[in-house]
Amino acid sequence: MNVRVWTFRCGRLSLRCGAALLLGVLSVLTGCDRPPQAHKTSVIVLGFDGMEPGLTEKMMNEGRLPNFARLRDMGSFGPLQTVIPPQSPVAWATFATGLNPGGHGLFDFIHRDPSPPQPGPPISPYSAMARTVEDRPWYAKPFIAVLGEEIEWGDYNIPLVSARHELLRHGTPFWQYLTEAGVPAAVYRLPANFPSVHMQGVSFRALTDMGTPDLSDSVGGNFSFYSSDKDFNFRQEIGGGKAYPVQIINGMVLPERAALTGTVKTVLSATEFILPGWHALEPRIDGFAGCVAVASRGSGRGECIRAIRSLDPVTRTITLETPFDFELKPEALVKVFTPCKLYGPANTTVNAKEKPALEASWTAYVDPDQPAACIEIGGRRVVMREGEWSEWQPIEFPMAYGLTAPALLPPVPAMCRLYLRCVRPNFELYVSPINFDPFEPAITFCSPDNFSAEVAGAIGRYYTQGMPENFNALKSLVLTRDEFLQQADIVEEEREKLLDFALDHFQGGLLFFYYGGTDLVSHLFWGVRDPEHPGITDEERVKYAETVEHYYIDADVMLGRTLDWAAENAPDAVIVAISDHGFETFSRGLNVNNWLQEHGFAKMGPFRPSEPLNINWAESRAYAMGINGIYVNLAGRESRGIVKPEDKQALLDEITRELLDEVDPKTGRHIVDTVYQSDRVYSGPYVKTLAPDLQVGYARGYRASWATGLASFGDSVVEDNTNPWGADHCIATHLVPGIIVCNRPLTAQKPGLIDMAPTILRRFGITPPTTLEGRDVFE
Amino acid sequence: MGVLNSILTALFDTVYAVLGLGPRWLSLTILSGVVGVIALIVVRFCSNQAAIGRVKDDIKANMLSLKLFKDELRVVLKAQARLVWAGLRMQYYMVPPLLVMFIPFVLVAAQMGLRYQWRPVETNEPTDLTVLLRPDVPDSALNWVLETPDGVEASPSGRGVRINADRKAVVWNLTGRKPGRHVLTLQNGTESVTKEFVVGRDQDRVSPMRPGPSLLDRILYPAERPFGSDSIIQSIAVTYPPRDSWFHGADWWVFWFLVLSIVIALLLKPVFGVKL
Amino acid sequence: MAKIKIDDALYDRVKRVADTAGYASPEEFITYVIERELDKIAPDNVSDQEVMERLRGLGYIE
Known part of the structure; x- marks a missing residue:
């Protein structure tokens, strides 16, 4: 988290005292915080991320997905066309807005600023879903005018100009049309919807998911791992977590180094x-x-x-x-x-050149002979046995110390889960990414502001970050596959409780509920289907042969609960289950920048190959960044652009042709199935400014290499993927369609994600605006 | 101390058996009112009301002279000095009733703390039990075994996790599966002690600590019989969550209790003919 | 603005690499490289390094 976001929330608390009454009156008048209201029409959409049509159909036919089969028998089942590229933020943004990526502005997980402020790299990557922006709320402006942008207070600077997250998905989400027409809506954990934008008019409830950061502002979450084993094999370089060495003295766990x-x-x-x-x-x-x-x-x-x-x-x-x-x-x-510490983001309010990280202390005591430890954290003692996961532990990260500063800079409320892997011979403790506490949300991951607390009051604390299955802990070898699945089961339990809450509080209108387990588990376990997969051992292939199926069955159970609830409470409800894309194994990765170099389109920069943004800008005509994108180093757009606009199309055609011809020397198969030129496949205001010039649609089994995402180079043009992340969907769009199952007959020949918004609006008698590109799939 | 605490706890349990039927804000307001009235009575009988009356007259007279002779510096300064003196005298006359009230007030506040500062754990809400031992006990003194009644689960079951580092203690995780006021039994060889554990009954008072010889602990946690100075146990504590309310919740209740009792006392002082 | 002295041969090397990397001047390149290395040693605010770290945490890249 940028701590200024939190100081903004605190500052807002104190500064808005005078405005609170007015805001309260306004919110009552505008109804932005109304309790759920009844509505005669019900539409329930369940979003199962990454559910693949082939496996779904096979399992339905085998009787292993009885509720999907039940829903199919009530209406229809079929593939659902996805988007270019088939990445979840892009796909769910299309679902939400009814627009192609050119209209909603999300083209990849990662975008780049082609001409960032200097000095700095010639281009600058950023997370495409949301960003942090400066904020000067109206009630702070008089104070800023008089006191300046921050007030020096002893060792601290109290910021008056603060920060907030801004959603980078553009376009109007369909629920805005619904709420404007008086239809209540509840949108649970939709990806690429953080920060949640409050709706006015009728009841609107939302919780966000993919794109919602943890305390360190990381979209995937940053775990911590404490180990007294000096030889612990840990891949720290992959990101998403850090390891800290500790030691045990007289049964007490202490940092490796004395202060x-x-x-x-x-x-x-x-x-x-x-x-x-x-x-x-x-x-x-x-x-x-x-x-x-x-x-x-x-x-x-x-x-x-x-x-x-x-x-x-x-x-x-x-x-x-x-x-x-x-x-x-x-x-x-x-x-x-000093005690062992959990670390948060840099505390930018400290009046010093080097900003220390936010810290929260913990201490552990190892029992003299039992395989258990007592961990003191957040003012509580937690007794844990080896191999045990804790409940959520609320913790506070102090922003300031002293007599007066903490009143102006109160501690940041957060929470974590612990996993005590072992106490002997080495102490090993995994701490989940520090999540924001739903009881005191410090960032806007819900609508209305108190909704996350209302949910937590009913079902207990829950993961508030997006993509909560901690894949980074598995990728960095901190958690084993079994331990990852234990953690994923915890997430699953929370999801089931959340679905029950959502159904209990649904009184008509729209209910959308997102289930992400099918996607993240498939990324890590779908690869077992490939007998040649270089990242999976024979033992794993046998042991985890049914893991993805297990999660499909969980998804079926959740669908079953929904169908049962609807049969009893809303027999006329339209029920639709969809997924945003399918899945394929990912056994070989194309180092796109190496390929561009080999074909004379790019040249490596002066740094080590694995360094990010390692492009020789003076001699590169194109560069690859993100998961599917290739950009032309275009003069007048890129800060060091060398390709004249009139030469761009010829270059794109040349790259397209050569990519399609490329054959993997190891397998003899084509690596790329389709290359999409943005000008031809997208339309809308964001194509020129944000879209990669080419989107690479990989063939089955292939994907961009790990190094490509941040414009780095690998050791060879094509490489084996030995990462636990052994399956993916960021390939040619037509190879990985999603699914649609619904209790109404589909009339559309090729229903797509882009059709969902107009379809939902029609069910409530609302004529979709002409800007929406899809059509009603039932008419 | 122990006997007094037992009597007070029984008395407050009886009072709350009635007050607990209503909302918590009401019970806090009623008790604050009662304490305000008792304070008035104590002031009425333990202070020199005649002298306080004279001081108040002095204050009035000097305030009047400040108003009438605001242009005459000497008179103003003199009146101000007299006001300060009157204030000091007033405080002096309030010392006896404050002394009389201090100890009962602390004991009452401790009883109220058990009802407003913490709440019982909810069913299935985990918490911890900690037996803190004297730092000089041998390692064998850490071998406590916990016996839980039906409706309470402990982890680990039986022997707790032992802390033998900067302090000596034994810790368990506790989860209440059934609501009720449970009794936990701890055994170490032939020694057996108990600790109460309240689950799920929101209106109930809790006892976060069964105290040891520390006088402060005995005052603050009066509900259970304390351990003697010869015991190896310094305390047995259960972590209860703080009550969450800006009026009758953790820490705030003390503030509102003081404010309300003072306001009610000031409002009712003419009724009791008390000069303040 | 503070000035620092570096060896002529090193400056030539910097100039050559800065040209290759597409930087407008050796000064700009030196500033960027020093900032990047400093971010690794002692991060200040949200550094480029931290941004990269967060993007890596997405799972899809390393």
Whole structure:
């Protein structure tokens, strides 16, 4: 999180006191926070991310998806046309707006600014779904005019110009037309919908998913892993998490390094002594509650831990809670430890050049002989056995220390789940990405503002970040496949509770509910279907042969609950289950920038090949970035562009032709199935400014390599994919259609995601605006 | 102390058996009112009302002279000095009733804290139980075994996780499966102690700690019999969640209790003929 | 603006690489490289490095 987003929320709390009454009256008048209202027409759409038509149909025919079959028997089943490229944010944005990517402005997970401010790289990548922008709310403007953009307050700068997230999906979502027409709507966890935009007029409820960050502002979430094993094999470079070394002293888990090591100068009493060397500690003096001193006996053998009651920075005196269990003598070695820390984002309010990270302390005690530990975190003690997952642990990240600053910069409320992998011989603790607490949402992941708390009050805390299955922990080898599935099951339980809540509170109108488990589990386990997959062992192929099916069955159970609920409460409801794309194995990756270089379109930059943005801009005519995109290094658009606009089309045709001809030397198969030229496949205001000039539609089994996303180079043009992420869908659009199952007969020959918005609007008697590109699939 | 606490706890349990039928804001307001009235009575009988009356007259007279002679610097300064003196005298006359009220007030506040500061855990809401031991006990003193009644689950079952580092303690996770006021039994060899654990009954008072010899703990956590100074146990604590309300929730209740009792006392002082 | 001295041979090398990398001047290239390396050692605010890290966390790229 950009902490300014939080200070904005806090600042808003204090600054809006005067405006609160007015806002309250307005919100009542406009009805933006109305309770759910009844409506005579009901449309329920369940979105199962990444459900593949072939497997779905096979399992239905085998009787393993009885509820999908039941829904099919009531109406129709078939493939659902997806979008170019078949990536979830792009697809769900089309679902939400009824527009092609040229109209809603999402073309990939990653976009690039072709001409960012200098100095800096000639292009700059960013997450396409949302960004953080400066915010000057009207009620802050008078204060900013008088006091400036921030107020210096001791060691802190209280920002008045703050920040907020901005949704980068453009176009009008169909529920806006619904709510304007008086139809209540509830949109649960739709991807690419963060931050949630509040609707006015009638009841509107929303929770967001994919695109919603964790506390560190990471869309995939940043886990933490603490291990006392110095040889732990951890792929830190992949991103999405960090490992921290710890050690165990007398059963207590402490950071690997002491904050201060010194010899006692003077012993004042059994619990008081003077320890020089404080300059090393003073910057961190605020975090000292809960520190421990470890003293060695004179001989250096044996250590004893005691909690510190107080520290006097003037006299350098340490006072302990209880005396050491041996007599402390001058010259004895004492180490002072701060507790282990969970880290958040940089605290930009600190008035210093180097901004320290937000921190929250935790401590663990390992039982002397049982395989269990007691972990103190967030003011609570959690007893965990090896292999056990904890409930959500609420924690606060202090923004400021001292007497007055915390009142102006209150702590950030958040939460995490713990997984105690083992305590002996090494202590290993996984901490989930730090999620925002739904009881006190610090960012706008729900509508209305108190909705996340209302849900949590009913079902307990839940993952608030998007894509909650922690695939990065598996990709970086911190969690094993089994441990990942345990975590995914926790997410699954939360989803089931959320669906029950959604159904219990649905009184007609529109209900959309998103289920992401089928996608993330398929990314990691669909690969077992490929007997040649280089990233999967024979043992894994057998052990996880049915894992994806297991999640399809879970999806079926959720559909069954919905059908049962509707049969009882809304027998006339239109029920539609869709997926945004299908799946394919991903066993070979094309290093697109290597390929461009080999074919004379690009040249590698001066850095190591794996460095991001490693393009020689002076000699490259094209570069690849994102998951499907290739951009022309166009003069007048790219800051270092060299291709004249009149030469662009010929270049695109040349690249297209050569890509389609490319054959994998290992398999002899074509790597690329289709190449889409943006000018030809998209229409709308964002094609010229944001779209990649080419979208590569890979053949089955292929995808862009891992390095391509950030414009890096690999070791070879085509490489084996040995990553646990062994399946994907970012390939040629026609190879990975989604599904549609509904309780009405489909009349459309080739129904597509783009048709869903007009179809839903028609069910409520609303004529879709002419800007919508699709058609009603039932008429 | 222990006997007094037992009597007070029984008394408050009886009072709340009635007050607990209504909303929590009402019980806090009624109790604040009762405390305000008792404070008035104490002031009426434990303070020198005649002297307070004289001081109030002085204050009135000097306020009048400030108003009438605001252009005469000497008179203004003199009146201000007299006002300060009157204020000091007023505080002096309030010392006896404050002394009389201090201890009962703290004891009442401690009882109220058990009802407004924390709430019982909900069914299936996890929490923890911690037995804190004296730092000088041998390692064998950590071998406590927890016996849970029907409706309470402990993890680990039986022997708890032992902390033998900067302090000595034994910890369990507790989850209440059935609502009720449960009794947990802890055993170490022949020694057996109990601790109450409240689940699911929102209006109930809780006892976050069965205290040891610490006087402060005994005052703040009066509901259960404390351990003697010869016990190896310093305390047994259950973490209860704080009550969430800006009026009758954690920390806020103290503020509103003070404000309401003072406001009610000031409003009712003519009724009781008290000079303040 | 502060100035620093570097070896002539190093400057020539910087100039050559900056040209290759498409930077407008050796100064701009040096500023970018130093900032990028500093971000790795002591990040300040939301650095380019952090942005890359977050994008990697999407799962689809590394």
